[in-house]
Amino acid sequence: MPFICENVECRAVLARGQVRSVQENEGWCFYCPDCKARNELKNVGAPGGAVELIQPERSDLPHKVVATAQPLEDGKYAAQLRVQKALGMKGTYAVEERWEQLGVFPDAHAAVAHAKSIAADLLHPKA
Ligand SMILES: [Zn+2]
Structure with missing residues (x-):
């Protein structure tokens, strides 16, 4: 599953290799290479195991x-x-x-x- 930039003006579809995920105080995220928007990520890996990042689902669609x-x-x-x-x-x-x-x-x-x-x-x- 590629990542999608959540900035509605951008909505870039990004292969995982295109983005660099970073861990900040508030948790994991990546910065869109196109528009520099911060996109939240969630680590669903097992505690103590490998980090597995997904993009959290948004219930409200960005029209x-x-x-x-x-x-x-x-x-x-x-x-x-x-x-x-x-x-x-x-x-x-x-x-x-x-x-x-x-x-x-x-x-x-x-x-x-x-x-x-x-x-x-x-x-x-x-x-
Ligand atoms: Zn973007």
Whole structure:
């Protein structure tokens, strides 16, 4: 099993030979050679035996969500959203979905907040 960088902007798939695992005070980890993000590792080797490192499973999948405010000619802002849902398999994403204009708002903050709330509903639909 290769390691996968947990930085959602990176998600590099790394063969074990490509990464150098290091033991720090907080435990084992490796630093992504591409983006330098710290990635946690877990030692599942027998106590006193050889070190066997795995990447801990994350229950929450790191979806890519980009909420932006597009300035309009009349001084208002359109809420825009791009979402790529992380699939169950590590490092795999669904096709990106885009919304160019979710609504028009008087300021950029409101537009981004609106786009984010749409994303939250989309990724965590209420039962
Ligand atoms: Zn990385």
